[in-house]
Amino acid sequence: xxxxxxxxxxxxxxxxxxxxxxxxxxxxxxxxxxxxxxxxxxxxxxxxxxxxxxxxxxxxxxxxxxxxxxxxxxxxxxxxxxxxxxxxxxxxxxxxxxxxxxxxxxxxxxxxxxxxxxxxxxxxxxxxxxxxxxxxxxxxxxxxxxxxxxxxxxxxxxxxxxxxxxxxxxxxxxxxxxxxxxxxxxxxxxxxxxxxxxxxxxxxxxxxxxxxxxxxxxxxxxxxxxxxxxxxxxxxxxxxxxxxxxxxxxxxxxxxxxxxxxxxxx
Amino acid sequence: xxxxxxxxxxxxxxxxxxxxxxxxxxxxxxxxxxxxxxxxxxxxxxxxxxxxxxxxxxxxxxxxxxxxxxxxxxxxxxxxxxxxxxxxxxxxxxxxxxxxxxxxxxxxxxxxxxxxxxxxxxxxxxxxxxxxxxxxxxxxxxxxxxxxxxxxxxxxxxxxxxxxxxxxxxxxxxxxxxxxxxxxxxxxxxxxxxxxxxxxxxxxxxxxxxxxxxxxxxxxxxxxxxxxxxxxxxxxxxxxxxxxxxxxxxxxxxxxxxxxxxxxxxxxxxxxxxxxxxxxxxxxxxxxxxxxxxxxxxxxxxx
Numbered sequence: 001x002x003x004x005x006x007x008x009x010x011x012x013x014x015x016x017x018x019x020x021x022x023x024x025x026x027x028x029x030x031x032x033x034x035x036x037x038x039x040x041x042x043x044x045x046x047x048x049x050x051x052x053x054x055x056x057x058x059x060x061x062x063x064x065x066x067x068x069x070x071x072x073x074x075x076x077x078x079x080x081x082x083x084x085x086x087x088x089x090x091x092x093x094x095x096x097x098x099x100x101x102x103x104x105x106x107x108x109x110x111x112x113x114x115x116x117x118x119x120x121x122x123x124x125x126x127x128x129x130x131x132x133x134x135x136x137x138x139x140x141x142x143x144x145x146x147x148x149x150x151x152x153x154x155x156x157x158x159x160x161x162x163x164x165x166x167x168x169x170x171x172x173x174x175x176x177x178x179x180x181x182x183x184x185x186x187x188x189x190x191x192x193x194x195x196x197x198x199x200x201x202x203x204x205x206x207x208x209x210x211x212x213x214x215x216x217x218x219x220x221x222x223x224x225x226x227x228x229x230x231x232x233x234x235x236x237x238x239x240x241x242x243x244x245x246x247x248x249x250x251x252x253x254x255x256x257x258x259x260x261x262x263x264x265x266x
Numbered sequence: 267x268x269x270x271x272x273x274x275x276x277x278x279x280x281x282x283x284x285x286x287x288x289x290x291x292x293x294x295x296x297x298x299x300x301x302x303x304x305x306x307x308x309x310x311x312x313x314x315x316x317x318x319x320x321x322x323x324x325x326x327x328x329x330x331x332x333x334x335x336x337x338x339x340x341x342x343x344x345x346x347x348x349x350x351x352x353x354x355x356x357x358x359x360x361x362x363x364x365x366x367x368x369x370x371x372x373x374x375x376x377x378x379x380x381x382x383x384x385x386x387x388x389x390x391x392x393x394x395x396x397x398x399x400x401x402x403x404x405x406x407x408x409x410x411x412x413x414x415x416x417x418x419x420x421x422x423x424x425x426x427x428x429x430x431x432x433x434x435x436x437x438x439x440x441x442x443x444x445x446x447x448x449x450x451x452x453x454x455x456x457x458x459x460x461x462x463x464x465x466x467x468x469x470x471x472x473x474x475x476x477x478x479x480x481x482x483x484x485x486x487x488x489x490x491x492x493x494x495x496x497x498x499x500x501x502x503x504x505x506x507x508x509x510x511x512x513x514x515x516x517x518x519x520x521x522x523x524x525x526x527x528x529x530x531x532x533x534x535x536x537x538x539x540x541x542x543x544x545x546x547x548x549x550x551x552x553x554x555x556x557x558x559x560x561x562x563x564x565x566x567x568x569x
Contacts, residue, residue, distance in 0.1 A: 050466040073469035081467030086460050089324050090514035100460070103453050104469050137514075156468070 002026040007058035018044040020215035026193035033202040036212035042195045076104045079160040080153035088137035095133040101156040127151035142169035160191040179205045204250040227251035301429040305535045306528035308490040311441040313527025315486040316501020321455035330487035331498030334395030338368020339491035341399045354436045361488040421495040424550025440489040452517030499557020
């Protein structure tokens with residue numbers, strides 16, 4: 001479980017705090033989605049979690065213990081992170097790449113064990129890249145690489161997952177597959193904390209939403225609490241309406257054309 | 267065996283296995299043998315330094331010479347000698363200090379330019395720091411006697427011509443443990459190569475781990491500079507060739523780089539001392555003649 005309490009974080013060169021009193025919980029068994037426009041503090045939240053941005057105030061807790069008290073390796077055994085960007089500059093096979101996350105569970109000179117191979121196989125399978133296991137990282141598409149990164153996090157075998165925009169570059173089918181996967185992982189008891197721009201997909205799959213704007217939590221709670229047209233319109237500074245998706249009735253955001261926003265324009 | 271004096275293979279064997287006191291025996295035991303061993307150490311050191319720097323900088327065009335690390339080491343070493351020191355350990359220490367100063371400057375410039383690990387900015391600031399280091403060496407040498415200047419210039423171009431067992435004796439205890447440390451940290455380099463955030467998520471204290479690798483790679487480069495002067499591009503060529511075979515995991519790559527780097531510098535030194543025998547071409551010139559075309563070819567394929 002990840003708990004963020006009243007966190008204030010400011011970059012040395014910045015005028016205002018990137019996170020200004022942010023609180024949220026990511027509980028086991030749930031997908032918790034953090035949404036918000038560019039620059040709202042979503043990625044800073046991920047950095048704060050990794051201890052890569054100093055906190056002026058507040059605390060980030062993992063399993064009821066401040067993250068600063070976990071050693072990096074203990075933290076990595078509890079929470080797997082898929083950061084926004086990650087390059088495999090030196091080509092590996094996807095299997096080797098996914099297996100890098102098993103370092104977390106082995107001492108420095110221990111060889112790969114059967115349990116490591118099993119975890120890697122299961123992760124490749126779950127992320128839908130098992131048939132690409134021997135493909136090299138420099139020979140996969142953007143979407144395949146994205147799924148390999150999720151496989152890498154799954155092979156880490158943690159109770160919590162923290163993903164920053166995991167469906168960038170994915171087409172509809174693969175994007176849906178990732179959301180279905182995250183949903184089933186949450187059902188299986190993991191805490192899934194997801195940073196995403198995909199409000200409509202989040203609205204269909206997440207149990208909780210947190211809307212960030214300029215470092216503040218503007219609204220949080222259930223999907224219905226957060227998917228409010230008036231609030232979202234202000235935060236995203238764009239005209240929009242909320243309808244219902246025809247299949248499951250989840251709130252769905254439809255951005256409007258800007259012409260209808262200012263009909264009086266000459 | 268080839269050289270300004272040709273010695274047969276049988277004579278080399280005799281010289282190495284018995285107390286052969288003939289001229290050839292002395293040449294093999296006291297001149298050629300230490301030279302080959304030192305070449306292997308220098309090659310292994312440069313190649314491992316390059317492999318590690320490429321890994322943590324996430325940049326396949328990094329090289330201790332191109333990053334100005336070697337230039338910094340040269341300044342440190344020349345300053346130490348100009349101040350009247352002859353003790354190799356002290357010269358090596360001064361070289362290490364110079365190397366660390368240079369790598370700090372290069373990374374600082376890159377950070378100021380807010381370019382992070384941008385290949386062009388890094389290489390450019392490395393070349394600038396290298397040029398600055400070169401100028402510092404020249405200024406230091408102004409007051410030195412003509413002989414010393416000639417020796418220093420020769421050494422700046424890279425040479426194993428003066429290799430002795432004494433050089434091997436103090437170079438090995440620096441290069442072997444530093445190389446072993448890098449291999450030990452090979453897994454961390456694997457993770458750092460993915461990016462700092464990915465590495466942090468995988469349980470690595472990214473800044474600390476990268477700093478350790480940097481310092482150790484700089485120490486390796488500095489030791490090679492004190493032993494053989496500025497020998498460029500070995501740290502660039504070898505890891506790039508070896509990665510194709512050893513894969514993307516750094517423990518295997520580092521070991522393979524050490525072996526291939528040792529072989530490359532032995533061959534390059536053989537070329538340096540035989541092509542125009544009895545004259546010698548600077549070793550640094552031989553490696554640069556190989557390295558520059560390689561750099562351009564690699565730059566084309568990687569962009």
